[in-house]
Amino acid sequence: MDIIFIKKLIVMAFIGVYDWEQQRLQKLIFDIEVGWNNVTAALSDNINDSISYTAISEAVLSWVHGKHFALIERVAEEVAELLINKFSLTWVRIKIQKPSAVPYAKSVGVIIQRSIKELKN
């Protein structure tokens, strides 16, 4: 399995467990990896044989930007499900950082991996 990836996609959302966090936008940073066989696209040199990282980025932005969530775990789960369903993927890995959450840490966050098999169960 090959991988198509996006690193450090910045999306603003109302994210957090505290009331004040639901009043102001905060930055989330996404690293996304999707499993895809790149051989066909490499041979054809045609984007239609691949998944556009632009399309993936836009899908994540339009799902998350400006929305309200409590936990970043929830955001990660929704994005994993969205990408698997929208692009007929078998596997995704989503890392979300919330860099402003812990003052003395550079960043905190979650990493999840989901497969189509897990989602169907």
Ligand SMILES: Nc1nc2c(c(=O)[nH]1)N=C([C@H](O)[C@@H](O)CO)CN2
């Ligand atoms: N595992 C998690 N821990 C925490 C989260 C979270 O989304 N997942 N969120 C918070 C608060 O919203 C925090 O970021 C406010 O600064 C705390 N812990």
